[in-house]
Amino acid sequence: MGLAERRKALGYSQEKFAHALGVDRTTVGRWERRETQPAPEQRPGIARVLGMGLSELDALLTPPQADRPESAASPMNPPHGPGEIDDMIRREFLRLLAVTGALTALEADTADAIAESADRGSVDDFHSMNGHLWQVYQLARSKRSVSAVVQDQLVALNDALKSSPSRYTDSLCTAASDLFQLAGELAFDENRYMDAAAAYTLAASASTQARSFDLWACALVRQSYVDLYAHRFAEAADTLEVARRVAARGDSSLSTRYWVASVQAEAFANLGNLDACERALDEAQEVAHLPTPAHNAGWLRFDGSRLSEERGARYVQLGRLDLAEDALKRALGSGALKSGMSFRRRGVVLADLAAIGAKRRDAEQVVTYGSEALRLARQSGSGYVARRLQTLRADLGTLGQDRRVAELDAEIGVLCTT
Known part of the structure; x- marks a missing residue:
């Protein structure tokens, strides 16, 4: 049974259902055609009107695999256009991670070493371009304006992973995790939560491959935000605890572990735990004792300057x-x-x-x-x-x-x- 069938079984017209939720009828139509998904903050209300739990609603909104042909538009396979993360690139990147893992176990021969010298500049270019894109993203008033350039960078990185010699796979995986976190930020800002979750998952996988602990922890923090905005606070707290343990193995001169603490405070606040929330905020405040710069202004931008407003929000x-x-x-x-x-x-x-x-x-x-x-x-x-x-x-x-x-x-x- 889909959303439309459940709505009809309860005697709701599209208009009455939309009115009960405080949305437009056309929005309900797009949900039922699976062109868009309800935002996390809308889901508790939908579940209440439909008389079901949130997990039941999630299952109702997720079509069976057989009903999701690759050519169809869906939240995990969206129509192409400005601001959309290309699903083909995501699938191809997952395959490339598996291939890359095998390549790193092979010993590079002399021919590889010669090729690597020629390719090193292009690897550095990816990192430089990623840093530039984060700066553009941070300053852009409309985040969507950055999407097309990020998608072009994803395509270029995909091509590089296909042809790269084995010795630089760790460096390319680091660049990939960096870029997928930015792609996830763009998707999250446009309320495309499933795309964001997919991008953050890929980012975590790539940084794991490269053993880049700070990058890995940041990907997990961003993943936790998807759960926070779906009101899955306990799940977010679990993810953040893992992020804390990963960050503890990272660079102690960076602010990663303090960013984890600041987001843990949000999870604890939503769980109603004042003491744990204040302990996490106090831990996050310790970022002030780090030498500057404590972040890279890219995938890690936490410097504690927002802690006053975050404390207020908590x-x-x-x-x-x-x-x-x-x-x-x-x-x-x-x-x-x-x-x-x-x-x-x-x-x-x-x-x-x-x-x-x-x-x-x-x-x-x-x-x-x-x-x-x-x-x-x-x-x-x-x-x-x-x-x-x-x-x-x-x-x-x-x-x-x-x-x-x-x-x-x-x-x-x-x-x-x-």
């Missing part, structure tokens, strides 16, 4: 609104946020302050901060800020009787469905 999740508001207002007044260099960061802080207003039943605070966060989400095209605003909607409750709050709620709904 206190919001734990219901400690007094502590949360103080931390978030300090973050909002910091130089990095006041300069306007990161619309995404500022938008998230504003959305969290609006959420505090909603929990306090303060319509003025909701409208003041929520409207500004909405403006930044539109201007930047950030799916991350949009998701935080979607979470805000669930807290509005009776505040929706206020005309200004109702208008904000409707505008966020339009943003999230488009």
Whole structure:
């Protein structure tokens, strides 16, 4: 039974089902045709309306293998176009990892050594280009604008893996893990969670092959975010514990283990564990004692500069609104946020302050901060800020009787469905 059949069996038309979920009817149509998947934050509501658990809903939304021909569009085999990670490249890359593992066990002969000297420059070029793409991604107001260049780099790297001599396979696997983490970030920012999960899984596999522990731990951290946004907090905490153990074997001069701790704090906050959350935040704060630079501004960018706003967000999740508001207002007044260099960061802080207003039943605070966060989400095209605003909607409750709050709620709904 598919989503449409379950909906009909319960007596819902598409219009009534969409109204119960607060989405547009066309959105339901796309889910039922498997053109798109519901976002993680929408799934608890869908499961509730359909009278099933989240695991049952996941099974309902995942078609049997026999019903998923390779030529069909689906979340794991999306239609080609700007911003899509090519499924063929993912499958080919998995095969190349297996071949690469065999090649590394073979002894290179003299002819290989000569070829390697000629190819070394191209290997370095991949690392340089990846670093450049991370910088472009970080500065781009619309992350989607980077997608086409990243996909071109994936194709080029695939070709290099096919023809590379064995001695440089570790270096190419490192470059591949780096690039697949960036591809996953692009997919995650566009709410394509299954694509993001696939990219992060490939990144973890490639960094394992290269024995690059910091890169490996970062791939696991990014993988945990998929579970966090699917409200699978215990699973995210499990993944992060593995990431912590991997990071402990990495470079102690890098900030990897402190980034792991900061994300563990988010998982613990969602699990309602205040003590574990504060211990993780305090551990993350130790990044301030590292020599600079403690990160590479690419796949690892954690420097602790956002810990004030992250601490505020964690206190919001734990219901400690007094502590949360103080931390978030300090973050909002910091130089990095006041300069306007990161619309995404500022938008998230504003959305969290609006959420505090909603929990306090303060319509003025909701409208003041929520409207500004909405403006930044539109201007930047950030799916991350949009998701935080979607979470805000669930807290509005009776505040929706206020005309200004109702208008904000409707505008966020339009943003999230488009």
